[in-house]
Structures are given as C-alpha cells and as structure tokens.
Amino acid sequence: MKIILINPVIKDKIWAGIPKNCSEDIFLFPPLGLMYIQSYLDKFSHHETKIIDALADNISYDELKTKVEEFMPDIVGITVLTHNLKSVSKTIKALKTIKQKFHITIGGPHITAYPKESLMLKGVDSALSGYSEKSFKDLADAIEQNKDLKTVDGIILKNGENIYINEKKQNLPLDNLPFPDRIKNDFKKYYTPATQTAKITTIISGRGCPQRCTFCNTYQKYESRSAANIVDEMQHCKEIGIEEIYFIDDTFNVTVERVADIANEILKRNLKIKWGFKGRCDKINDEILQLIKKAGCVKIHFGVETGSDYGLKELNKKITLDQIKQTFKLTKKHGIRTIAFFMIGCPHDKTRDDILNTINFSLKIKADYAVFAVFSPYPDTVSYKNALEKGIIKKDLWEEFLINPESEIMPDTCWEEHFKKEELFDFLKLSHRKFYFRPFYVLKTMLSTHSFFEFKKMIDGGISLLKIEFLNKKKKNIL
Numbered sequence: 293m294k295i296i297l298i299n300p301v302i303k304d305k306i307w308a309g310i311p312k313n314c315s316e317d318i319f320l321f322p323p324l325g326l327m328y329i330q331s332y333l334d335k336f337s338h339h340e341t342k343i344i345d346a347l348a349d350n351i352s353y354d355e356l357k358t359k360v361e362e363f364m365p366d367i368v369g370i371t372v373l374t375h376n377l378k379s380v381s382k383t384i385k386a387l388k389t390i391k392q393k394f395h396i397t398i399g400g401p402h403i404t405a406y407p408k409e410s411l412m413l414k415g416v417d418s419a420l421s422g423y424s425e426k427s428f429k430d431l432a433d434a435i436e437q438n439k440d441l442k443t444v445d446g447i448i449l450k451n452g453e454n455i456y457i458n459e460k461k462q463n464l465p466l467d468n469l470p471f472p473d474r475i476k477n478d479f480k481k482y483y484t485p486a487t488q489t490a491k492i493t494t495i496i497s498g499r500g501c502p503q504r505c506t507f508c509n510t511y512q513k514y515e516s517r518s519a520a521n522i523v524d525e526m527q528h529c530k531e532i533g534i535e536e537i538y539f540i541d542d543t544f545n546v547t548v549e550r551v552a553d554i555a556n557e558i559l560k561r562n563l564k565i566k567w568g569f570k571g572r573c574d575k576i577n578d579e580i581l582q583l584i585k586k587a588g589c590v591k592i593h594f595g596v597e598t599g600s601d602y603g604l605k606e607l608n609k610k611i612t613l614d615q616i617k618q619t620f621k622l623t624k625k626h627g628i629r630t631i632a633f634f635m636i637g638c639p640h641d642k643t644r645d646d647i648l649n650t651i652n653f654s655l656k657i658k659a660d661y662a663v664f665a666v667f668s669p670y671p672d673t674v675s676y677k678n679a680l681e682k683g684i685i686k687k688d689l690w691e692e693f694l695i696n697p698e699s700e701i702m703p704d705t706c707w708e709e710h711f712k713k714e715e716l717f718d719f720l721k722l723s724h725r726k727f728y729f730r731p732f733y734v735l736k737t738m739l740s741t742h743s744f745f746e747f748k749k750m751i752d753g754g755i756s757l758l759k760i761e762f763l764n765k766k767k768k769n770i771l
C-alpha cells in the first residue's frame with residue numbers, strides 16, 4: 293500500500309490565544325505524530341510512506357493536491373488539531389477532486405474529544421483515536437487484505453447514520469517505537485523560539501501528563517520512555533548534525549528522579565548536545581539544576597500561567613507564587629535560560645487589576661522570555677465544561693464546527709465573562725509592551741546572545757511583537 297501522511301496547510305487557522313501571524317513567525321515544529329507513524333510503518337511493514345508537511349512547505353491546496361496525485365496513494369492520513377479544522381476540511385475537499393480513489397483517515401486530539409462528530413466531516417472514511425502507530429499499520433494491512441476494519445484498535449467507522457467505535461487503544465511500550473526519521477523529513481526546515489542554533493529538533497520523551505490543570509486537555513494517562521532510549525535518540529540526533537534539542541513533552545519533569553536519570557545517562561555517555569524542556573515549577577531543586585546544567589540543559593519553559601495564588605488554585609496548578617519565584621531564581625543562578633508562559637483573561641481574572649497582577653508578576657520573576665496568550669477554553673477541559681454549564685459558552689460550538697468546519701459558525705475562543713475579546717487582546721498587547729519594550733531588557737538580551745542565529749531569531753521575535761502591537765491599531769485601545 294502507498295500511504296501519504298499530511299500535516300495540513302496553515303491557511304484558515306482559527307485564532308485562539310496567540311495571534312496566528314505571531315505564532316507562525318516564532319516556531320515551526322516537526323510533525324512528530326506523523327513521523328512516528330511513518331517510522332513505525334517503515335520498520336514493521338512493507339507499505340511505502342511519504343509525509344507532506346504542507347504547513348512547513350507553505351504550499352496551497354492545489355499544490356498539495358498535485359503532490360498527492362503524483363504519489364498515487366492507497367491511504368491518506370491527516371492530522372486534526374484544534375486550530376486546523378477548516379484546513380483539514382478544505383484539504384479533504386481538494387483531495388476528493390482527484391480521480392483515483394483512496395481511503396482517508398484522520399487522527400489527533402480532536403478525534404478523542406469528539407469521536408462521533410469527527411466521522412461526520414465530509415469525505416472521511418475512518419478516524420483513529422488516541423496514539424495510533426500500530427493502529428495505522430493494522431488499518432493499512434486490513435485494507436490491503438480486504439479484512440473487516442472494525443478489528444483495528446481505536447478505529448471509528450461510519451455506516452450510513454451509524455457510528456462504530458472500537459474502544460480498545462493500541463498498547464505499545466514507548467521504547468518499542470522507532471525514532472522519527474529526521475533525514476527523510478529534513479530537520480533543517482523547523483525552528484523553535486530562543487534557540488542558539490538553526491540545527492534543532494524536538495523530541496518526545498513521555499506522553500501525557502499526570503496533573504489535572506483545569507484548562508489543559510492533554511492525555512491524562514502518563515507514559516515515559518526509559519532514560520537509555522531517550523538518550524539513544526539524542527545521540528542519533530547528534531550523529532546527523534543536530535546541535536540542540538527541545539523536549540516537547542507536555543511535562544518533562546514529571547519527577548525529579550526521571551530528569552536525574554536522563555541527565556546521568558547523558559553524562560555517562562559524555563554526549564555533548566544542548567537541550568531544553570517544558571516543565572513545572574515544583575519539580576525542580578538546586579541539585580537537579582546543577583546536574584542538568586552539567587548535562588547540557590540550556591533552557592526551560594515553565595508554565596506559570598497567572599499572577600496570584602488564588603488564580604493558581606483555581607487553575608488547579610498545585611503550585612504557589614513563592615515556589616515559582618524560587619524556581620526562577622535558582623534556574624537563573626545555574627545559568628539556564630527561563631521562558632515563562634502566561635495566560636491573560638482566565639476565568640478568575642475578574643478585574644483589570646487581576647490581569648495587571650499577572651503582567652507584573654512576569655517582570656518580578658525576571659524570566660529571560662515570556663510568552664503571553666489569551667486564555668482559551670479548549671474542548672475536553674474542565675474550563676470548557678464550566679463555560680458550558682455557566683452559559684459563558686452558549687452551546688458546544690466546537691462540536692458543530694467539527695461537523696461543518698466551513699460554515700459561518702466560529703467557536704468561542706476566549707472567556708468573555710468579565711472582558712470582551714477586544715479588551716483581552718488589548719491586555720495581550722500591553723503584556724508584550726510591558727515585558728519586551730524595556731530598554732534595559734532589550735540591551736541585556738542582545739548582549740547575552742550566543743550566535744548570529746540567536747540574534748536573528750530575536751529580531752524576528754521583535755518583529756512579530758510589533759505586528760501584534762500594530763494589529764487592529766485603528767481600533768480604540770482600552771488601556
């Protein structure tokens with residue numbers, strides 16, 4: 293079987309949290325989900341595979357259609373994320389004009405949140421919920437051998453008005469998955485923020501997160517790879533010329549012990565490579581920071597989210613402002629860059645002062661960089677359920693949108709109980725202004741760059757911020 297895996301084009305992305313022209317300029321990650329499926333198929337089957345990253349290659353629907361036509365696939369797999377539903381729908385529409393017939397299957401977080409509705413998307417033949425490396429292979433085998441597709445773990449099928457869901461999920465130890473192929477899918481196309489080199493990649497060292505923050509829809513079942521397996525992949529990355537790695541796990545430092553195991557394995561092999569991760573502020577101490585610094589850790593992205601203990605409690609973050617302050621102080625002491633994530637307009641942000649508290653806290657902890665986004669209630673989160681119950685979101689528009697993404701229906705993307713969307717957008721601009729447009733900050737940051745590449749990325753980041761600043765400039769600013 294010939295299989296094409298598609299990361300859809302960026303056009304028609306739905307705005308949520310961070311303005312899209314800003315986020316596109318700042319980072320572009322390899323489509324690791326598709327790359328894992330590809331490497332699994334390449335290793336454990338005879339099927340021929342190809343990934344089209346329409347997002348990275350910035351191609352049109354017509355160009356995408358031509359590429360698919362040239363390959364003549366039997367199966368097409370498409371990633372569905374919260375923000376690319378319109379693109380997925382238009383991609384399928386374009387593919388449906390190709391004469392040759394092929395099976396279209398979709399996968400991704402939305403499928404798990406809305407299994408039945410996913411199948412109502414016009415042109416879709418099946419969907420795979422949850423992680424699906426093996427499920428995809430089983431689907432390809434079943435199609436090839438003309439077997440009943442219902443036997444595939446996690447599959448969702450449609451027969452007229454009836455929807456069939458195979459509730460079983462693939463069960464694979466993560467160490468058994470082959471590494472994503474970063475040569476076939478050229479790693480040089482991708483970039484992440486605040487890196488010191490262009491030769492970077494992302495790695496997933498564990499899936500899911502054991503925490504339960506109210507705004508997060510990450511898989512709740514946590515699975516980790518072994519330290520040896522993770523460092524094997526890092527070593528492989530180094531061998532193909534990669535100089536910096538960013539772990540994009542939902543939470544890398546699930547326990548201090550896990551991080552210590554990985555760092556010790558790196559040191560045991562004397563592997564010289566820079567790396568960073570996304571983590572929590574409470575699973576960090578002086579000793580572990582010393583160890584990871586020695587093992588090559590250069591940056592940590594911390595989810596701080598808000599600027600009050602009351603707010604942290606409301607979000608179920610299970611951390612305090614004091615812990616956050618201490619973590620930033622210690623991380624800086626060890627010379628590791630800090631990036632802080634914040635959300636503007638959370639359900640507990642009832643007054644202007646609540647939001648200003650968050651912005652001021654970003655200055656207080658002296659993060660090297662800060663990422664601000666407007667709070668967005670995502671489907672399948674506690675916040676989303678609360679919004680529906682309280683009537684802040686009138687009805688489940690994501691569900692309707694999923695069935696018909698090209699309609700005029702637009703899901704609510706902000707929490708508009710206390711502020712209007714425009715006001716929240718103004719606060720977002722204010723947060724950037726207050727954090728980044730400080731002369732001392734600009735000077736200090738420029739002086740601390742390690743390479744021309746890092747300097748250039750910083751300039752690009754500055755331009756993105758200016759775009760936000762001047763976006764909707766004609767509108768009256770409320771601040």
Ligand code: SF4
Pocket residue numbers: 501502503504505508509510542543572595
């Ligand atoms: S926000 Fe972070 S810590 Fe909280 S549940 Fe999501 S991934 Fe886990």
